[in-house]
Amino acid sequence: MTLTDRFGRAITYLRISVTDRCNLRCVYCLPQHGAQWLARENQLSVEEIARVVETAARVGVKRIRLTGGEPLVRPDMAEIVARIASIAGIEEVSLTTNAMLLERLARPLADAGLKRVNVSLDTLDADKFKRITRGGSLDRLWRGLAAAEAAGLSPLKLNTVVVNGLNADELPALARLTIENPWHVRFIELMPVGNAQDWGEGFPVRSERYFSLQEMRAQLSTFNLEPATQPKGNGPARTFRIPGALGTIGFISPLGEHFCQNCNRLRLTADGYLRPCLLLDGEINVREALRSNEPILPLLQRAVDSKPEGHELLMQHYPESRRMAQIGG
Numbered sequence: 001m002t003l004t005d006r007f008g009r010a011i012t013y014l015r016i017s018v019t020d021r022c023n024l025r026c027v028y029c030l031p032q033h034g035a036q037w038l039a040r041e042n043q044l045s046v047e048e049i050a051r052v053v054e055t056a057a058r059v060g061v062k063r064i065r066l067t068g069g070e071p072l073v074r075p076d077m078a079e080i081v082a083r084i085a086s087i088a089g090i091e092e093v094s095l096t097t098n099a100m101l102l103e104r105l106a107r108p109l110a111d112a113g114l115k116r117v118n119v120s121l122d123t124l125d126a127d128k129f130k131r132i133t134r135g136g137s138l139d140r141l142w143r144g145l146a147a148a149e150a151a152g153l154s155p156l157k158l159n160t161v162v163v164n165g166l167n168a169d170e171l172p173a174l175a176r177l178t179i180e181n182p183w184h185v186r187f188i189e190l191m192p193v194g195n196a197q198d199w200g201e202g203f204p205v206r207s208e209r210y211f212s213l214q215e216m217r218a219q220l221s222t223f224n225l226e227p228a229t230q231p232k233g234n235g236p237a238r239t240f241r242i243p244g245a246l247g248t249i250g251f252i253s254p255l256g257e258h259f260c261q262n263c264n265r266l267r268l269t270a271d272g273y274l275r276p277c278l279l280l281d282g283e284i285n286v287r288e289a290l291r292s293n294e295p296i297l298p299l300l301q302r303a304v305d306s307k308p309e310g311h312e313l314l315m316q317h318y319p320e321s322r323r324m325a326q327i328g329g
């Protein structure tokens with residue numbers, strides 16, 4: 001049996017937010033102060049996460065991505081990876097991280113069965129990195145990347161959320177990283193999810209932050225990008241290569257050129273709700289079923305059946321019930 005939605009899309013990929021907590025406060029993702037965290041008892045346990053994955057694997061889900069919040073702040077992360085990686089039918093477990101704790105954890109996570117990491121990197125300037133992340137260290141990120149490569153967590157993908165007036169001028173420098181490194185740099189359009197507020201002094205105001213896919217392509221026009229095949233992972237990015245480069249450049253543009261027609265995923269929030277679409281509110285409570293020992297499969301099926309054909313950002317319908325850190329990006 002496989003999970004196929006009303007529009008013929010087979011669902012083979014589950015993104016799991018293992019915690020809503022984060023050790024950084026990226027300006028476009030979390031407020032500087034006063035973020036409300038889930039009560040611990042509402043967060044799914046390792047066993048509960050594993051039960052959802054076991055059920056999903058029985059109906060064709062093959063790939064799992066662990067995200068957050070910051071997944072590496074969960075003390076039982078290696079246990080979560082090991083448990084999921086051992087489930088029959090799961091071919092790949094990967095992780096999205098800010099890399100602040102990666103130097104120490106890359107090896108134990110690889111040993112537990114983790115295959116790849118995506119790391120968020122919005123700037124190559126250490127001071128700007130600290131400002132955007134409100135406290136992060138670019139140096140720690142580089143050490144985390146080196147540890148990930150040494151542990152075989154490759155191909156490495158780097159995610160850059162592109163914001164006009166903040167880091168859009170760095171696209172060429174970030175793209176150049178791919179010339180000598182077999183890395184996959186992906187430029188992501190800023191999504192209007194829980195970040196409408198003022199980001200503080202020195203940051204662009206809301207109406208000036210968006211930097212479109214077309215503007216990104218124009219910024220990189222001197223590189224004569226050529227189409228390239230997707231690196232392993234098969235995500236939503238449209239992929240290109242600087243001629244002769246070892247790595248690739250991808251564009252993820254939910255607004256400029258959306259990719260809903262290829263959507264193969266469901267999301268599970270840290271408090272146990274299945275979310276059929278990142279960008280539309282509407283969720284199915286599986287935590288209740290897990291805790292009262294009811295079957296999960298009908299809920300998975302319901303989540304798949306309620307997947308919309310596409311998001312509605314262009315109609316100005318923005319998700320309001322959760323922030324990105326709670327959904328997992």
Ligand code: SAM
Pocket residue numbers: 022028029067068069070071096097098118119120159160161188189190191192193195324325328329
């Ligand atoms: N803490 C981890 C990290 O930093 O990668 C994982 C969680 S984070 C929510 C996942 C991804 O979502 C990151 O690459 C982040 O840059 C991206 N993200 C967060 N808010 C976003 C937004 N409003 N628009 C586009 N991407 C966003």
